[in-house]
Amino acid sequence: MSRCTLAISIKDATRVLGVGRTTVYGFIGAGRLQTIKLGRRTLVSTASIRKLVDSATGF
Numbered sequence: 001m002s003r004c005t006l007a008i009s010i011k012d013a014t015r016v017l018g019v020g021r022t023t024v025y026g027f028i029g030a031g032r033l034q035t036i037k038l039g040r041r042t043l044v045s046t047a048s049i050r051k052l053v054d055s056a057t058g059f
Contacts, residue, residue: 007036007043016049027052 008016013024013033024044027033034048 005046007045008049010042010044013044013049017053 010021010024014021017024024033028035028044032048032052034045036043036045
């Protein structure tokens with residue numbers, strides 16, 4: 001069975017996107033990244049990261 005990651009931490013999102021925390025929070029505030037709140041943790045949807053990257057590269 002393969003694992004599929006549905007959401008990652010803000011810290012991991014900064015690494016994946018190659019941008020800083022402020023930029024990731026800016027994308028969240030602008031509605032370009034979707035978040036999931038689990039307890040006290042805020043996670044970023046990997047599907048929204050893919051969508052953001054695809055829109056930036058024109059795919």
